[in-house]
Amino acid sequence: xxxxxxxxxxxxxxFGCHMSLLDIDERILELAELVEFDKSPFNDIKxxxxxxxxxxxxxxxxxxxxxHVLEAFRKNCRILVAVGECAIMGGLPAMRNGIPIKxxxxxxxxxxxxxxxxxxxxxxxxxxxxxxxxxxxYPCHEVVKIDFFLPxxxxxxxxxxxxxxxxxxxSEMDLPYEVFKYD
Amino acid sequence: xxxxxxxxxxxxxxxPTQLMDILIxxxxxxxxxxxxxxxxxxxxxxxxxxxVEQTRSxxxxxxxxxxxxxxxxxxxxxxxxxxxRDTVARTFEHETGIPFNxxxxxxxxxxxxxxxxxxxxxxxxxxINDRIFPNLTPFRAKELIRDIxxxxxxxELIVEGFGDGQNSNKDIRAIINNNIRKIGPVLSPDYKPGxxxxxxxxxxxxxxxxxEVKNSNLRGRGGxxxxxxMKWELCRQTESSxxxxxCNADEGEPGTFKDRVILTERPKLLLEGMVIAAYxxxxxxxILYMRHEYKYLKKYLENLIQGAHKRKFLGxxxxxxxxxxxxxxxxxxxxxxxxxxxxxxxxxxxGKRGEPRDRPPFPVEKGYxxxxxxxxxxxxxxxxxxxLLNGGNWYRSFGTKDSTGTKVLSIxxxxxxxxxxxxxxxxxxxxxxxMAGADDLQAVQVGGPSxxxxxxxxxxxxxxxxxxxxxxxxxxxxxTRDLLQDVVLNFTSFFIDESCGSCSTCRIMPVLLRNxxxxxxxxxxxxxxxxxxxxxxxxxxASRCGLGQTAANPIVSSILNFKHLYDQRIRxxxxxxxxxxxxxxxxxxxxxxxxxxxxx
Ligand SMILES: Cc1cc2nc3c(=O)[nH]c(=O)nc-3n(C[C@H](O)[C@H](O)[C@H](O)COP(=O)(O)O)c2cc1C
Ligand code: SF4
Ligand code: SF4
Numbered sequence: 001x002x003x004x005x006x007x008x009x010x011x012x013x014x015f016g017c018h019m020s021l022l023d024i025d026e027r028i029l030e031l032a033e034l035v036e037f038d039k040s041p042f043n044d045i046k047x048x049x050x051x052x053x054x055x056x057x058x059x060x061x062x063x064x065x066x067x068h069v070l071e072a073f074r075k076n077c078r079i080l081v082a083v084g085e086c087a088i089m090g091g092l093p094a095m096r097n098g099i100p101i102k103x104x105x106x107x108x109x110x111x112x113x114x115x116x117x118x119x120x121x122x123x124x125x126x127x128x129x130x131x132x133x134x135x136x137x138y139p140c141h142e143v144v145k146i147d148f149f150l151p152x153x154x155x156x157x158x159x160x161x162x163x164x165x166x167x168x169x170x171s172e173m174d175l176p177y178e179v180f181k182y183d
Numbered sequence: 184x185x186x187x188x189x190x191x192x193x194x195x196x197x198x199p200t201q202l203m204d205i206l207i208x209x210x211x212x213x214x215x216x217x218x219x220x221x222x223x224x225x226x227x228x229x230x231x232x233x234x235v236e237q238t239r240s241x242x243x244x245x246x247x248x249x250x251x252x253x254x255x256x257x258x259x260x261x262x263x264x265x266x267x268r269d270t271v272a273r274t275f276e277h278e279t280g281i282p283f284n285x286x287x288x289x290x291x292x293x294x295x296x297x298x299x300x301x302x303x304x305x306x307x308x309x310x311i312n313d314r315i316f317p318n319l320t321p322f323r324a325k326e327l328i329r330d331i332x333x334x335x336x337x338x339e340l341i342v343e344g345f346g347d348g349q350n351s352n353k354d355i356r357a358i359i360n361n362n363i364r365k366i367g368p369v370l371s372p373d374y375k376p377g378x379x380x381x382x383x384x385x386x387x388x389x390x391x392x393x394x395e396v397k398n399s400n401l402r403g404r405g406g407x408x409x410x411x412x413m414k415w416e417l418c419r420q421t422e423s424s425x426x427x428x429x430c431n432a433d434e435g436e437p438g439t440f441k442d443r444v445i446l447t448e449r450p451k452l453l454l455e456g457m458v459i460a461a462y463x464x465x466x467x468x469x470i471l472y473m474r475h476e477y478k479y480l481k482k483y484l485e486n487l488i489q490g491a492h493k494r495k496f497l498g499x500x501x502x503x504x505x506x507x508x509x510x511x512x513x514x515x516x517x518x519x520x521x522x523x524x525x526x527x528x529x530x531x532x533x534g535k536r537g538e539p540r541d542r543p544p545f546p547v548e549k550g551y552x553x554x555x556x557x558x559x560x561x562x563x564x565x566x567x568x569x570x571l572l573n574g575g576n577w578y579r580s581f582g583t584k585d586s587t588g589t590k591v592l593s594i595x596x597x598x599x600x601x602x603x604x605x606x607x608x609x610x611x612x613x614x615x616x617x618m619a620g621a622d623d624l625q626a627v628q629v630g631g632p633s634x635x636x637x638x639x640x641x642x643x644x645x646x647x648x649x650x651x652x653x654x655x656x657x658x659x660x661x662x663t664r665d666l667l668q669d670v671v672l673n674f675t676s677f678f679i680d681e682s683c684g685s686c687s688t689c690r691i692m693p694v695l696l697r698n699x700x701x702x703x704x705x706x707x708x709x710x711x712x713x714x715x716x717x718x719x720x721x722x723x724x725a726s727r728c729g730l731g732q733t734a735a736n737p738i739v740s741s742i743l744n745f746k747h748l749y750d751q752r753i754r755x756x757x758x759x760x761x762x763x764x765x766x767x768x769x770x771x772x773x774x775x776x777x778x779x780x781x782x783x
Contacts, residue, residue, distance in 0.1 A: 064769050102775040126776040133772035138763065145759035 004053040004168050007077055008040040011066040012093045012137055013059025016154040017084040018042070021056070023157035031161075034168055039076075048076040054167055055080045056160075057146070060090040061138045065131035074144040079167060082146045083160065085153040087139065094137040101133055151180060184213050188220050192227040199228040200552070202238050202534030206245055207475070207515055211313070215249045234535075241536040241683075243297060243518030244475050251286040251293025253331050257309040257319075260299035260437045261628075261673045262595045262658060267320070268307040274321040278328035292331060298520060298677055299437035300476040303595035303658070304362045304602050312337055313478045315359055349447045354483035361444045362602025365618070367589040368573075368581060369566050370605045376451035377494065379571045380502050384462050387571075389419060392463040396567055398575030400587040405431055405523075405560030406630070406654030407729070411567065414557055417547040418464040421555040426466035428457050428509075429532070429551065429558040432473040433516055433523035436631035437677060438656035441591040441603045442561040446473070446480050449565060450487050454511060456564025458496060459571060460557055461509040469511035470551070472528050475518050484513055520681035524728045525558040526550075527683065538683045539728035562591050562655070582608035586647035594619045596628075596659035612642040612651070621659045626666055626745070628658040632674035633733035635740040636666070666741060667748055668704055674737035675700060682730060688722050689731025696720065696738055698762075707762040708753050717742055 010018055018041060022028065038052050039045045055077030061067050073080060085091040096104055109115055109124050140146050150163055159179040166173035191208045195201035205224060209216050216239050225232040239245045244256075257263075257272055276282055279292050286293040302308035305317035314337060316327070330340050345351035346360040366372070384392070397412030418426060430453065434442040445453060457469045471484070488511050491497040501507045514532045516522050522537035529551045531537040550556020559567075566588055570578045579587045586608035592615065595601040599620030606615070612627055628636050629646075630653035637644070637651075644651050660666060675697045682689045696719065699712050720735035742749060754760070773779035 064765060067763075067765055067768075101771045105772070105775050124776050126778045128778070132769045132776075132778065134765075134768040135771045136768075138768075142761045143763045144761075 003034065003036045005036045005038050005050065006040070006054045006056065006164075007038045007048065007052045007073065008042065008056040009058065009069055009073060010041060011057065011059035011069060011087070011140075012062035013084065013086045013091070015041075015058070017056075017058035017087075017160075020084075020152075020154035020157050021160050024161045025157075027161060031164070035164075048072065050076075052077045053079060054164070056083050057081065057087045057140050058083050059086040060093065060140055061143055062093050062134055063131040064134065067134070067138075067143055070140060070143055079147045080140075080144065081148045081150060081163065081167075082140045083150045084155055085151065087146075088141075088149050088151060090137040090139050091153065094139075097136040101135060105133075152182065156180065184217070184220060185223065187212055188223045189227065192224065197227055197229075199230045199234075200532075200534045202228065202230075202235065203514065203517060203531060205534075206235075206239060206242075207517060210245055210517075213249075214252065214254070215246045218247070237536055238534060241519065241538075242475075242516070245517055249286060249290060249293075250295065252291050253311055254293040254295060255309055255311050255327075256295045256297040256300070257283075257307065258298060258300045258302070259296050259673070259677075260303060260306065261670055262303040262438060263299075263306040263308065264669060264673060265596060265660075265664065266306040270321050271307050271309075271319045271324050274324040275328065278325055292328065297476075297518065298435070298680060299439075301434050301440040301443045301474070302359065303438050303440055303593065303656075305360060306595075310476060311340070314341075315357055315476075315479060316340075317359055318343075349483070352483055354486055355447070355480060357479050359443075359447075361448060362600075363444060363448070364594075364600050364602040365604040365606065367591075367605030367607070368578075369562070369569050369589050370445070370449060370591065374449075374452060374568075376455060377491075377496050379455055379568055380458050380496050383571050384459065384507075385502050385504055389463045389465065392459060392571065393419065395575050396463070396570055399566075399570040399578040400575070400585075401563065401566055401570055401578065402586070402648060403560055404562035404566065404590065404655070406436070406633075406652075408648045408652060411559065411563055414547060414559070415460060415463045417545075418466070418555045418557045421548050423555050425468070425552070425554045426464055427551045427554060427556040428460045428464065428466045428469040429525070429528060429546075429556055430457055430469070430471045430561055430564060431523060431525065431528055431558050432471055432477070432561050433520075433528060434474055434477075434561075435520035435523045435681075436633065436654055436656055437674070438595055438628065438631050438658045439593045439654060440595075441593045441655050443477055443480075444603050445561050445565060445591070446477065446484065450484055451491075452565045452568055453561055454487065454491055455496070456559075456567045457511060458501065458509055459567055460559065460564065462501075462504070462507060464555070464557055466555075466557065467508050467510075469509060470514050470532055471511055472514045472516065472522075472532055474516045474522075478515055481513055481515065488513075519683075520677075521683045521728070521730050524730065527728070528558060529556060536683070538685050539730075541727065560654075583645075583647050583649075585649050590646065590653070590655060592646075592653070592655050592657055594657045594659065596657075597621055597624065597661040597664070598659050606646075608647045609645050611645045612637065612657075615646070615657060616642065616659060619657075619659065621661070623661055624659055625662045625664060626660045626670075628656070628660070628670065629653050631656040631658075632677055632737055633729065635736060636670065636744060637740075638744050641744070666745055667700070667752070671737045671741045672697070672700055672704065675734070678730065678734035678737075682734070686726045686731050689726040689734060692719060692723050693734045696735055700738060702760075702762040703749060703752050705762065706752060706754065707760055708749070709758070709760055710753055711759075713742060713746075713749055713753070 055073040156179045162174045221235045225235045283294045307319045308317040350357045401411045402408040522531045526540035527537040546556040591605045
């Protein structure tokens with residue numbers, strides 16, 4: 001049987017969720033035996049090279065580019081999993097959602113303490129090459145269909161590991177209370 | 184203002200439970216409740232600033248900033264919108280040069296929206312400085328703004344003359360009409376005020392009064408239909424030196440206005456009913472909690488209460504019954520639908536935010552100031568008077584077996600004769616529509632937003648507690664109405680606006696449901712959205728009070744009875760669509776960074 005193919009990405013996230021996956025420690029070798037990786041920061045493959053089985057998404061969508069990547073994942077992965085608070089709810093980046101974009105940009109480029117005196121020409125980056133901010137940070141499921149959600153910030157390594165195992169083996173997920181208890 | 188806040192505090196003996204009245208007076212005197220006034224009130228009442236602040240922030244008619252010398256509150260009820268509210272609103276905006284929710288720069292005029300103000304039979308209606316202006320047209324709106332700018336007084340703004348019956352009374356002088364279309368045994372004008380108090384109570388023990396009411400099978404007319412005699416008995420049985428009788432005249436359910444008419448035309452009947460309840464339960468204080476929208480009735484009612492004292496229908500040793508003391512005061516609300524819920528009503532009357540309490544304990548055990556309290560609807564008290572006058576058996580001769588007596592209905596919407604109708608329980612919806620002069624109807628909303636939206640297939644159903652239970656509102660819709668856009672969306676927004684916010688279910692779920700509904704209305708809906716709405720709505724049942732528990736009713740009952748309207752707007756062939764629109768999502772940043780219209 002062909003090994004299942006996994007792709008991962010970090011959208012508007014902090015890479016904490018990816019780090020958490022690495023927290024499975026030596027079992028990473030086991031994982032490498034079990035699956036193959038396509039597009040992912042782990043192997044630095046930038047573009048999809050084939051249809052994948054599982055896509056792990058960290059982070060929500062705060063830029064148009066995030067939306068394009070997420071849509072590409074939906075197209076190229078049979079199963080999409082939103083990993084972590086940011087992917088599920090927008091998370092920390094979504095704290096800007098109550099603030100108008102203009103105010104955010106002004107603070108970041110014109111008025112903030114680190115730019116106030118240095119950005120003398122009052123330049124607001126607007127090159128066409130740059131991704132563009134969305135009006136608010138969107139959780140992944142508000143953009144494409146997400147099949148599974150793994151909660152946590154970041155989700156516990158065991159939770160990710162158990163979920164992957166369940167998906168790969170098409171079995172019931174082992175879900176002891178400890179792996180998703182956070183307080 | 185410092186001076187007047189101080190004298191307002193004195194008027195209410197610096198009693199913190201009178202905070203509502205205090206804030207109402209400050210608001211009406213200054214046009215707003217400043218932070219400074221809050222500080223002063225807190226100091227004077229010896230409560231924390233947060234306590235004052237949280238009451239101010241809860242109610243729609245309290246404001247932190249000036250609301251204009253003339254504050255115009257145009258209501259957003261379904262019927263108002265059906266009768267042309269939007270063009271009136273645009274005219275107000277055009278003539279004043281400001282959008283709603285703001286005040287003209289000179290501070291002269293403020294434009295605000297508000298929920299149904301109990302005028303559904305004469306919409307669109309607005310409140311300007313506590314006075315009601317019904318039946319507005321764009322022409323009239325223009326005239327009003329012109330006259331306000333010309334410096335006319337409130338009295339001079341009225342050109343339509345005063346309404347029928349007591350609406351023209353010197354203490355009321357309102358443009359409003361009663362539109363009484365059918366009178367039954369409860370509202371019958373053949374009534375001698377005080378007869379029960381003077382001639383019947385002295386001959387009965389409180390227990391006998393309760394038995395008679397129980398025998399009549401009278402149930403609460405405020406919507407929930409709790410047996411009135413049992414409520415009184417429970418209160419009677421709770422030991423306490425202080426007990427209270429509350430009349431619930433909050434009448435906030437959109438489309439309901441019958442209590443307003445009763446307060447105008449049969450107030451003595453209501454007061455007599457409260458006295459009877461006091462006698463039955465052993466209460467010595469009564470509070471008539473009236474929605475702020477009906478403030479124009481306050482002086483009139485207060486004079487009647489005074490008159491009742493003079494005639495010894497209120498006061499000490501009423502009707503010569505030794506130790507039977509009872510008085511009534513009026514408590515105004517300040518714009519909040521949830522305050523109609525009995526425990527929220529009590530909280531509000533104590534000067535607090537109108538947040539429903541956890542029950543039990545029920546008000547009959549621990550109500551106002553933690554004392555046993557009976558809360559009844561205006562109409563319930565009125566019916567009780569007739570029960571004592573003519574006997575429970577007589578009362579039971581009207582209506583059906585489980586729903587005895589009559590119900591006063593508020594009928595509005597697409598019909599020739601909107602107004603109030605007192606009918607026996609057991610009337611069918613069809614009969615009602617015919618009576619109101621409506622034909623070719625598409626739907627009827629029975630029981631306001633928290634009730635159900637039914638189609639012609641259900642018009643042979645009858646009004647009674649067992650089938651179509653109603654607090655009295657029927658709104659009729661003909662075939663020109665877009666039920667989802669004009670009715671369901673409006674009602675859902677109403678619940679969102681009026682939620683007190685205590686329960687996460689009620690605070691959040693209606694918003695999610697409205698998003699789904701909007702998605703469907705914007706032609707992005709899928710079948711799964713409908714399924715989701717029905718399933719998600721179930722969590723609302725976990726809410727603390729009836730508001731949250733029924734907040735999904737407009738959506739759920741329209742899905743049940745008008746599924747085809749949803750199906751017509753559903754996109755086939757798509758499996759997933761959250762309604763995300765990338766072009767729209769990048770618009771704001773594109774403009775902010777000056778990248779657009781490059782993207783076009
Ligand atoms: C959100 C909400 C609003 C209510 N509004 C009113 C109202 O405006 N008038 C009313 O009489 N009852 C209203 N009720 C019902 C009251 O809680 C209470 O049942 C009623 O006043 C009891 O009087 P009754 O037994 O005479 O009907 C409301 C209930 C809820 C949950
Ligand atoms: S969920 Fe937490 S760990 Fe994961 S990307 Fe967001 S902030 Fe980082
Ligand atoms: S259900 Fe809604 S209105 Fe009622 S208590 Fe809860 S939050 Fe408040």
